[in-house]
Amino acid sequence: MKPAPFEYYAPTTVEEALSHLTEHGYDAKVLAGGQSLIPMMNFRLVQPSALVDLNNIPELSFIRPDENGGLRLGAMTRHHHVEIDPLVAERAPLVHETMPKIAYSQVRSRGTFGGSVSHADPSAELVSLSVALNGRFRLQNQKGERWVPANEFFTGLFTTVLEPDELLVEVALPPMPARSGWSLMEVARRPHDFALVGVVAIVSLDKNNLCQQAQMVFLSAGDVPMVAHKAIELLKGQAPTSEAINASADVAASEDIDPGSDIHATAEFRRHLANVLARRALEQAFKRAADNK
Amino acid sequence: MQNLFDLALTVNGIRYEHTVEPRTLLSDFLRHDLGLTGTHVGCEHGVCGACTVLLDGQPVRSCLLFAIQTHGHEVTTIEGLGTIDNLSPIQEAFQDAHGLQCGFCTPGILTTVKSFLEQNPNPSEDEIREAVSGNLCRCTGYQHIVDAVKLAAEKMRA
Numbered sequence: 153m154k155p156a157p158f159e160y161y162a163p164t165t166v167e168e169a170l171s172h173l174t175e176h177g178y179d180a181k182v183l184a185g186g187q188s189l190i191p192m193m194n195f196r197l198v199q200p201s202a203l204v205d206l207n208n209i210p211e212l213s214f215i216r217p218d219e220n221g222g223l224r225l226g227a228m229t230r231h232h233h234v235e236i237d238p239l240v241a242e243r244a245p246l247v248h249e250t251m252p253k254i255a256y257s258q259v260r261s262r263g264t265f266g267g268s269v270s271h272a273d274p275s276a277e278l279v280s281l282s283v284a285l286n287g288r289f290r291l292q293n294q295k296g297e298r299w300v301p302a303n304e305f306f307t308g309l310f311t312t313v314l315e316p317d318e319l320l321v322e323v324a325l326p327p328m329p330a331r332s333g334w335s336l337m338e339v340a341r342r343p344h345d346f347a348l349v350g351v352v353a354i355v356s357l358d359k360n361n362l363c364q365q366a367q368m369v370f371l372s373a374g375d376v377p378m379v380a381h382k383a384i385e386l387l388k389g390q391a392p393t394s395e396a397i398n399a400s401a402d403v404a405a406s407e408d409i410d411p412g413s414d415i416h417a418t419a420e421f422r423r424h425l426a427n428v429l430a431r432r433a434l435e436q437a438f439k440r441a442a443d444n445k
Numbered sequence: 446m447q448n449l450f451d452l453a454l455t456v457n458g459i460r461y462e463h464t465v466e467p468r469t470l471l472s473d474f475l476r477h478d479l480g481l482t483g484t485h486v487g488c489e490h491g492v493c494g495a496c497t498v499l500l501d502g503q504p505v506r507s508c509l510l511f512a513i514q515t516h517g518h519e520v521t522t523i524e525g526l527g528t529i530d531n532l533s534p535i536q537e538a539f540q541d542a543h544g545l546q547c548g549f550c551t552p553g554i555l556t557t558v559k560s561f562l563e564q565n566p567n568p569s570e571d572e573i574r575e576a577v578s579g580n581l582c583r584c585t586g587y588q589h590i591v592d593a594v595k596l597a598a599e600k601m602r603a
Contacts, residue, residue: 160450160467160513190509191490194470203467207514232503256579258494258557261503262510344578 155193159202166211169204169319170294176202177316183207184228184267187259212266212321215239221327223247227266227320232257234265244325246285246334246354250277253336256344266320269305272312272376275346277336279306280377282323284352284369290322299324309375329365332356333440335433338371339425341416347372348417349425351404353433355387357441363387363396368434373409373426380408383430392438401430454515456481457525465512472496474512475522483523483552487581494580497553498522504560523552526559534600535559544593546585554580558594566602570595 159176163169173180181200183189184207192198206212212228215237223244225234234240235251254260254268254277268278269289282289282302289300291314305312314320328334338350350371358364366387368380383404390396405427413419449464456479463478472489475481475498487495489508496507499521527533535555538544545551554577561568561576568576573594574587582590 154470154473155468157466157468159448160511162513186509186511186514187491187506190470190511193468194489194508205511205514252575256494257561257576258497258504258506258579259491259509261500261505342578343575 155190156196156199158200160205161202162205162208164208164210166209166292166319166321169206169209170292170317172202172204173319174294174317176204180204180316182270182319184270185230185259185263186267187255187263188267188271188273206319217243218324218326223325225265225323225325227270227322228264229266231255231260231263231265231268235260243327244285246328246336246352247281247325249334250281250336253277253338253344265323269302269323270312270314270320272306272310274306274309274374274376274378275350275372277338277347277350277352277371280350280352280369280371281336282325283377283379284354284367285325285328286367287326288324289320290324291318292321293318297321303379306376328354329356331358331441331444332365333437333442333444335436335440337429337433337436339429346416349373349411349422349429351426351429351433353430353437355392355434355437355441357392357438361391361442363390363392363438366400368400368404368408368430370404370409370426370430373411373422375410378409380404380430383408387434392434392442394435397431397434397438400434401427404430450513450516452513452516454517455519457521467511467513469512470508471498471510471512471515471520472507475507475520478512481522481524485549485552487549487553492581493550493553494557495550495553497556497580499556499560502560502563504557521556521559523555526555533559535562535597538597538600539590539593542589542593542596544585544590550580550582550585554582554590558597562594562598562601566598568594568598 180202183205212226214226216224241248287302338347354367356365366384370378383400411422485495487493
């Protein structure tokens with residue numbers, strides 16, 4: 153298992169990286185942390201003729217406060233750095249809590265935020281998390297840049313709106329609403345392995361302790377991160393009782409997701425897991441929201 | 446013919462200069478070019494953890510890095526932990542607690558544990574299990590590995 157030969161470029165600026173991407177187009181692949189791309193190259197599932205390695209571009213690695221109370225992350229910020237960063241813990245507790253659940257320490261040493269979302273694996277935590285948090289991605293090419301909301305970024309299995317000459321350079325994660333609570337839960341046969349199903353839930357309460365906003369996004373439940381549109385509509389304006397939570401989880405698992413069957417689990421079993429996880433995640437999220445005065 | 450690149454890096458405190466094809470994995474470079482065969486190659490797709498080495502002190506899977514990416518960096522392999530005559534405390538602990546049987550996964554576990562104990566010198570059992578969760582062992586069984594890590598932590602604190 154050895155990668156096929158390729159031309160290797162190690163630019164030190166974004167500008168230089170973009171010129172390589174413009175030159176090579178579809179034949180080039182961007183190398184971020186390499187924790188998904190290199191396995192695929194080792195298996196020769198992908199054989200790019202050119203590899204543009206972003207690991208020598210310091211300007212792509214940063215964690216900064218955003219004016220709106222949220223966070224800005226450079227696309228090449230490694231999982232390990234996000235995991236231990238105090239600003240992330242303070243401003244984005246959901247992200248902070250999620251990071252240790254991603255793969256293993258050896259993978260988090262190398263893997264990057266931007267690499268994970270660009271790879272668009274529907275089982276990746278950061279993919280569903282970005283959608284649930286209303287994240288936005290800054291994409292740049294030689295002609296300019298555009299901001300794309302996370303919920304418009306993922307177009308299919310391992311597919312995004314990124315054009316071959318474009319680079320994801322920055323991620324913006326807005327703060328969560330006031331009096332909100334959150335939860336990320338997943339089921340995997342072995343902890344840290346790819347989740348059979350997972351869910352990210354974020355809810356907020358109004359002054360009467362009724363559900364004001366709700367968001368639920370499932371991982372490994374379809375080709376893209378699956379937003380549980382019907383289930384969250386059911387919750388809005390409701391008191392977070394067990395009945396309301398159960399009804400929402402039922403709809404999420406039966407109508408909002410589109411899980412497939414494979415060697416790891418049947419679609420039916422995934423729907424069952426989704427139901428249980430949705431219920432538990434909503435319970436935890438509402439409890440945190442209630443405690444969050 | 447593939448382009449060759451100049452690679453200069455430090456491995457276990459020794460500086461090496463080589464030319465490599467960009468597609469050469471760090472694991473293969475260490476074993477074939479430097480003869481450091483203590484780094485074991487298991488799955489070659491980032492699942493088993495046998496090839497774990499330290500890159501600038503951080504545990505990484507050497508099968509998921511191209512050697513050329515370590516240009517200018519520092520790599521520590523199992524050969525850098527200790528020698529047969531002068532074992533590191535972690536190696537001693539694995540010997541004392543019978544933390545290895547066939548030994549194939551052991552170098553990857555020892556490098557992982559080295560970095561882990563530097564960051565967390567007094568870990569709980571749960572933290573130890575979490576720390577070695579990225580390393581597959583198919584014969585020793587994890588109980589003795591966990592015991593060995595506990596013992597190593599004690600030795601290093603002493």
